[in-house]
Amino acid sequence: MIEAQQLTKRYGEKTAVDQLGFVVKPGTVTGFLGPNGAGKSTTMRMIVGLDSPTSGSVTVNGRRYAQHRAPLQEVGALLEAKSIHPGRSAYQHLNALALTHGIPRRRVDEVIDLAGLGSVAKKRAGAFSLGMGQRLGIAAALLGDPQTVMLDEPVNGLDPEGVLWIRNLLTGLAMEGRTVFVSSHLMSEMALVADHLIIVGRGRLLADTTVQDLIREAGGNAVKVTAQDPARLREVLAGPGIEITGTTGSEELQVTGLSAREIGLTAIEHQIALFELSPSTVSLEEAFMDLTRDAVEYHGTTGETLGRAA
Numbered sequence: 399m400i401e402a403q404q405l406t407k408r409y410g411e412k413t414a415v416d417q418l419g420f421v422v423k424p425g426t427v428t429g430f431l432g433p434n435g436a437g438k439s440t441t442m443r444m445i446v447g448l449d450s451p452t453s454g455s456v457t458v459n460g461r462r463y464a465q466h467r468a469p470l471q472e473v474g475a476l477l478e479a480k481s482i483h484p485g486r487s488a489y490q491h492l493n494a495l496a497l498t499h500g501i502p503r504r505r506v507d508e509v510i511d512l513a514g515l516g517s518v519a520k521k522r523a524g525a526f527s528l529g530m531g532q533r534l535g536i537a538a539a540l541l542g543d544p545q546t547v548m549l550d551e552p553v554n555g556l557d558p559e560g561v562l563w564i565r566n567l568l569t570g571l572a573m574e575g576r577t578v579f580v581s582s583h584l585m586s587e588m589a590l591v592a593d594h595l596i597i598v599g600r601g602r603l604l605a606d607t608t609v610q611d612l613i614r615e616a617g618g619n620a621v622k623v624t625a626q627d628p629a630r631l632r633e634v635l636a637g638p639g640i641e642i643t644g645t646t647g648s649e650e651l652q653v654t655g656l657s658a659r660e661i662g663l664t665a666i667e668h669q670i671a672l673f674e675l676s677p678s679t680v681s682l683e684e685a686f687m688d689l690t691r692d693a694v695e696y697h698g699t700t701g702e703t704l705g706r707a708a
């Protein structure tokens with residue numbers, strides 16, 4: 399379990415992390431999402447003691463990172479891939495880490511296998527591709543068989559097979575009851591692996607929610623219906639908790655509170671012809687963009703964000 403309370407980090411004038419409070423629970427994958435510069439990496443660095451908070455605190459299983467007797471066995475982290483000596487092989491790198499942390503040598507072989515590095519383990523890490531470096535970083539994070547695993551943008555640079563591997567790995571770790579905390583600026587990626595989401599923007603907490611709830615709150619359960627007699631359809635569908643919108647003169651209605659199946663059955667019961675009946679799930683990406691729109695630091699100069707610079 400990771401717990402942040404009023405966690406704040408300032409670099410001079412810049413507040414990178416602003417009074418952040420959240421809990422990351424075991425047995426589930428928690429996504430840490432936010433646009434570039436939102437403070438995700440800074441938060442993660444503070445979790446593993448690479449940066450100290452200006453104020454507030456963050457603990458792993460009730461203690462600050464530095465207070466753990468065997469931190470590598472407590473929290474495994476991938477923060478910056480390739481932060482390894484380029485002349486060393488993957489095997490030498492992991493072995494040195496294991497030796498200095500009292501981890502048995504057989505665990506090195508295990509994580510090399512787990513990360514799919516078997517065929518390149520003896521090669522110089524300096525010659526590794528970004529994806530291989532990422533796999534090596536993950537192998538190092540898992541070396542101590544930690545209860546808490548934290549990965550900063552783990553799919554960066556991975557090919558489709560690597561991305562799939564990460565997804566399965568994260569879900570598997572959570573199923574073993576571990577605490578899994580993964581950052582990304584891609585909602586689409588997070589939606590596939592995370593159950594819970596902590597969303598930040600400009601260092602502040604924007605949402606602490608589940609993927610399901612985020613879709614629901616974004617109005618993602620609407621059904622689009624096109625009918626020959628929309629006025630009559632409105633009448634027969636109306637009821638408590640049901641919302642129907644549509645413009646006058648248009649055959650199209652948006653219905654929330656009923657499933658496509660319920661609408662279809664009611665329509666046929668009243669002999670109303672339907673031309674279209676489609677559940678329109680708001681994409682999570684849209685929900686995320688809506689939530690973080692005002693918190694984006696670096697806007698591009700094209701599209702609808704033009705002129706919205708911070």
Ligand SMILES: Nc1ncnc2c1ncn2[C@@H]1O[C@H](COP(=O)(O)OP(=O)(O)OP(=O)(O)O)[C@@H](O)[C@H]1O
Nearest residue numbers: 409412414432433434435436437438439440441583
């Ligand atoms: N050492 C530092 N000195 C000064 N400013 C910093 C430092 N580290 C981070 N920042 C600033 O703090 C803010 C948060 O940065 P951080 O890297 O934590 O964001 P992030 O959410 O991880 O972004 P990204 O998705 O781009 O990695 C940014 O504005 C960044 O420029």
